[in-house]
Amino acid sequence: MLLLGIDLGTSSIKVSVVDAQTQQCLASVSYPETEREILTRQPGWAEQDPRQWWLDARQAILKAHATQRYNPQDIGAIGIAYQMHGLVVVDKDHQPLRDAIIWCDSRAVPYGEAALHTIGAEYCQSHLLNSLGNFTAAKLAWVKEHEPETYARIDKIMLPGDFLALQLTGETTTSISALSEGIFWDFERHALSEEVFDFFGFDKSLIPPVHDVFAPHGYVREMVAEELGLRAGIPVTYKAGDQPNNALSLNVLRPGEVAATAGTSGVIYAVTDQLFVDAQSRVNPFAHVNHTREQQRLGVLLCINGTGSMNRWAKQTVAHELTYPEANERAAAIAPGAAGLLCLPFGNGVERMLANQPVGAHFQGLDLNLHGAAHMLRAAQEGVAFAFRYGLDLMREGGLHPTVVKAGHTNMFLSEVFTQAFVNSTGLAVELYQTDGSMGAALGAGIGAGVYTTPDEAFRHMQPLRTVRPDVNSAVYEGVYQQWKAQLLLHLDQATVPSLLLDSAAR
Template identity: 30%
Template structure:
């Protein structure tokens, strides 16, 4: 039996997954690392930890599974997007990486909008948000000119990790799409954007496809990881792109709903000129010559975590959701908006905050739980609504993450989204997508679709109930009004926030 490994470099830990040729998971390991938060809104990480912890996880995976190392043929990567890693001429790290959830760059975002105008969406296909890479680069140039002057190139987190494993500097398209410097449709660094900000072309690394072979392991890395020098290394993809591959989102009309700390709705797209007018993110897919549109709810699962920690300490999530099916749609006239951290889609508003609307003395804790679950789902439905209004046909949605662990919540998704909801038999997320890119790169399968047919198995399908679909359609209209009706109130309250 032959094997591949998928490496998912997350924000708080790295996960490595060993998969055989039939798509069965034969082992996994993970190692954590810490954030560096020097000030409010700052979020950084030491790139060296990515390397040491990944090597440790790989070594443990190889040792504990006891698979002959000559049978492990390839590895590939998934990684947290947008993080800025600056390297000097000798490819040494110049400063800690600035991560995707760092929000210090509001000023630079306004500068990008002012200078590029309509060209920002024309080329980068995405609005200027604090999480993206270009604003971080401009911030370093303004506030740390001595660091910027030494920079020879920049990389994103998993691309830096891959460089340390192989010695090759490169960046693949799905992650490069999140820098705001890539011409997403043309799959090249945008000369128009680079020239507008006087960024030299040599600062941008070579671009590769997600399934492209980029080398083999350096000798020092074979020693640290326990893997053989024959192992083929493939470029990999951004975490959302690999999550899409790992859920089988590889054809037109296929859509993913992922509810973790944040929430994502992601839909496959083949048209490079698709125009969502900045209302949704538009990135290159990990599948060659494909794309995806994506909406984000910043505090999806995090809203439920906040509620549990604040009002139901000591309960597990299963216990908290135990009576979810006992409360009817609409939670007895109670609505929740999950804007605890601001909102990304469709409003891109850092000031807005969450609300409970319609509370009365007859509401129990179970009503509030139902309202939180429905509010999270309504927020994700905003992205579904935008996709459909842009011409996407969405009939079936694969649901993963915390929202796929409760059957009532899965049925709520089917009724709110008015689409069949599919749960996977085994959910491994971006790490599995990375492993599939390695399997495809090794030519185990003729296409990623063939690989998905072997690796991904559906467990159960939830069909929308026509009566509840109509109830939720009416409630969704009310939900959509809450943002506009509370926007000014939240702006007025901003000065009182700690």
């Protein structure tokens, strides 16, 4: 039996086909070849057309079939991973009513803050485990106020992966894990949050039926099966946000285990069995893929928006003629610290770990007689690593103390410069694995279909490619990090002052 995994990313769709018995990946492809754009109609906005996701997913599946490394008729279950916190709204005919408001969109922050103020911070921390910020519930509130005609036509709201499953099966479903990432779920009552729905005036009928993460979420329709060369009736047996799914793909399921990813955004994701709360909601706990009422498993998520997006911008701006491996080689030729050039990589929307302050991206200390493209490439990658260190220290303040991080050997972890900067600035060893989100989604489908009796069985063949540990440059990186942090705090102060002046003027 074969398993099909679909990973709906911000820049592309990735598809993998895995042999259920051996857990070996038979084919893995991405579509499109170039990064899919984010629509930014106003500063702080970020949207994508959900119909384009489906077109790309279809092309990715057909592209995987074209490798001729397997028989598509042997695929027996499908799993879906997706970019978290987005909002898709559809009418009674399951047609999207507007472009999706995606994860890095900042417009809904005031709505989340208003809900936090009225519902109460203490209540939100104990029941929702987070403030509402600019998560999915707040984005829906923005649509309700600014696009009332659209809101009135909404039959169901969903996250990006739910929309892909809808296209495959014709059915709408959700899960506790998905509802928690949208800040719709009350952990204390184990139910939809009465307070959130009452405050925003949402009707609970907008929420699709709730299924377990590892469970049938519908069956592939005949006309879709014919188009994609699949058997009709294949179940979609797994659906999860990209970061819980990344943790699953690394077999990070138990308290104390930690996963990391450095794609368009960067994430550290630590599993705990405690109701973790950060008073300022800079890091956020959500229901992990294996969370149940009887056995709590939360994923504490630190997200950095400006990760791969910063690396991409630097390469395209100063080294557009180079491939990513070539750009990494240029960066590696520069000594740690980039000769005093520092990069704050916060240019992809407001950062939650920075209290949603608009810091932006900056290069500090640029010397026109010293620094060139290679310095900027290295500074950008080191700046991303320092952002991870800053966020990790927030998690340590909350009592989480990881010693080893697991990561897929993909995206920025393909760069030796970034990987060494990460381990030397955080002090953590990193185990690198040959896996990614689409492979994790495929194995998740196997768990949901009952092919594996336990998640551990799905990963019994998985071994790390290598382990990267801090080296002699740790002290150098500590000094550079402290300089970087001082610059960040300076910019945070500058970002806070205008907002305080605005508040004063309003009063």
